[in-house]
Amino acid sequence: MTPPKGKPKYDTRRAWAEARKLMWEHRRSVGIGLVLMIISRASGFVLPLSTKYVFDEVVPGKDVRLLGLIALAGLAATIVQALTGYALSQVVSVAAQQAIARLREEVQGHLIRLPVRYFDSTKSGVLVSRVMSDPEGIRNLIGTGLIQLTGGILSAIGAMAVLIYLNWRLTLAAVIPLVVFGAGLSIAFRRLRPIFRERSVIQAEVTGRLTETLGGIRLIKVYTAEEREKRVFGEGVQRLFRNIAKTITGTSLTGTIGLAVVGVIGVIAIYIGGRDVILGRMTIGSLLTFGIFIAMVTAPLISIASIGTQITEAFAGLDRIRELRDMATEDQEDAHKQAVPAVVGHVAFEHVSFEYEPGVPVLRDVSFDAPAGTTTALVGSSGSGKSTMISLIMAFAQPQQGAIRVDGTPVSDLKLRDYRHHLGVVMQDNFLFDGTVRENIAFTKPGATEEEIVAVATIANAHDFISQFPEGYETIVGERGVKLSGGQRQRVAIARAILADPRVLILDEATSSLDSESEHLIQEGLRRLRAGRTTFVIAHRLSTITSADQILVLEKGQIVERGTHHQLLALGGRYRDLYNRQYQLEQDQFINPGEEIAATG
Missing domain, CATH: 1.20.1560.10 (ABC transporter type 1, transmembrane domain)
Known part of the structure; x- marks a missing residue:
C-alpha cells in the first residue's frame, strides 16, 4: 500500500459550484431551515437583552410587575427557541439524508x-x-x-x-x-x-x-x-x-x-x-x-x-x-454512434493489433472471418492473446490498429449498449450475485417465466442438482456463488447465457469445472444453443472443440494455424502437438496407481 504520489489538488471554485448546485436542488428545505434558524437565534436575544433592564430599571425601581413581564418574555422566547431548534434539526437532517x-x-x-x-x-x-x-x-x-x-x-x-x-x-x-x-x-x-x-x-x-x-x-x-x-x-x-x-x-x-x-x-x-x-x-x-x-x-x-x-x-x-x-461514460462516448436494432452475427477481424502498455503488443496483425452462425475456437498457450480477443469482441477495449466489424460495421461505430444486448457470455471465472439461483439465472432477463428458467436450466444440466436443494430455485448461492461447487456455478452461468438468447455467444472455458459426464451432457445442450448463433470458444480441452467450424491457433499474439480439427491434425503442426500432449495426459489419468508403482518398482 504505497502513499499517493504528490499532493492531491483541491479545486475550490468547482467545489463551491457543486455546493451551490446541491443547495439549490434542496432550496426548499434549506430555506425553511434558514427561517427557523433566524427565529431561533432572534429568540435567543431576549434573555441577554433583558439583563440590562433588570439591573438598570427593575432592581433600582423595585418594579416587580416589570420583572414578571420580563420573566414571561424570557420564558416565551425559550419555548420558541426550543421548538424552532427541534423543527430545524428535523427538517434539515431529513433533507440531508435524502440528498x-x-x-x-x-x-x-x-x-x-x-x-x-x-x-x-x-x-x-x-x-x-x-x-x-x-x-x-x-x-x-x-x-x-x-x-x-x-x-x-x-x-x-x-x-x-x-x-x-x-x-x-x-x-x-x-x-x-x-x-x-x-x-x-x-x-x-x-x-x-x-x-x-x-x-x-x-x-x-x-x-x-x-x-x-x-x-x-x-x-x-x-x-x-x-x-x-x-x-x-x-x-x-x-x-x-x-x-x-x-x-x-x-x-x-x-x-x-x-x-x-x-x-x-x-x-x-x-x-x-x-x-x-x-x-x-x-x-x-x-x-x-x-x-x-x-x-x-x-x-x-x-x-x-x-x-x-x-x-x-x-x-x-x-x-x-x-x-x-x-x-465520460460509455453512453456519452456513444451519443453520436450508430444504433444497433438487430445483429446477424458476422464478425470479422481486419489487421487488428492491440497493446495494454505502449510498446508491449498483445495482438499482432490478427485477421480472420467468422460468418454468422459459425463456431470459432481459440487455442493457444497462456498469454497468447485469446482472452484479449474475446475482450475486444465484447468491446471492453478498442484496438490500436485495424478494425473489428460486426455485420460490416466497425464495433467502434456502434452504440455499445445496443450491441451488448446481442451478446451472451460464460466466463472461466463465473460471477454469481448473492441472491437466489432463480435470480442469478434470470439476471439476463428479469421478467423470465418459471417455464423459461426451468427450460434453460435443463439444457445446462442444472435443473437436477437445483431440484435437490431443499429450497430449489430459491436457494441462496452466497457471495460470488460460494455455496455452490465450481461445476454448479458454471452450469448456472451457462443457463443464464442461454436465457439471454444472444446472437453472438462467447464461451471462455465454459466446461472447465465439469466432470466428464456433466461435460458430455452440457456439450449436447451447448451444441443446440450454438445453432444459428456466432460462437467463440476458448478451451484448453481440445476434445470439446472438435465440431468447431474453424480453430485459430494463437502464439505470441499471432494466428499461426487455422482450420478445422481434422485439417489441423493432418497439418501436424502446433495444434497437433497440443492435441497429442493433452491426449497423453488424459491417458495417464486412467493408469492404475498400483500398476504404475509396480512398474516403477
Missing part, C-alpha cells in the same frame, strides 16, 4: 456506466469509498452544518450591533482580537483542505485492501498469510492515523486560540468596561449585557472552527465526486 441517498444513487449510476478500462486500473475498495463515504460530507451543506454556520454569523452580526449600541469604544477594542482570530481561521482552513482530501484517498486505499483481503480469505489461509496481510493493512491504518492526527492538531489549535481570544476579550471588557462604569459612561446593566453579547459574538466564531472543517471536508468529497462524474 446523500440521491447523490449515492447518481454516483453509482455514473460509475457503472464508465468504460471497463477504468475498473481495470482502479481498486474496487476505492470505488466503494467514492460511492458510500464521499457523499456523507454533504450533510454539513444541506444539513445543520451550513445553517449553523450561517446562524452563527448572523448572530455575531446582530450581537455586534447591540455591542456598538452599548459601547462603541469597548466594542472596537474587543473586535481587534476577533479579526486576528478570523484571519487565523482562514489560513488554517486553507491548510486543512488538502489534508482532508488526502484522508479520503488513504481511506479508500485502506478500504480497497481490506476488500481484497476478505475476498481472498481462502487463499490467505492456504498460504498462512494472515500476519502479512495484517502488517500491510496496519501500515495503511497508520497512514490514516497520521493524517487524522494532523487535522486534530489543526482543529485543536484553532479551538485553543479561540479560547485565548475569549480570555483576552474578557480582560479588555473588565478593564475598559469597569473604567467606563466608574466614570459614568456605562451602567452596570449595560456592562453585564455587554459581557453576554460579546460571548454571543465569540462563541459562533469558535464553533466555526469545527463546523468549518466539516464543510471543508464536504467540499473535498464533492471535489472527488465531481472528478468521477467528469469522466
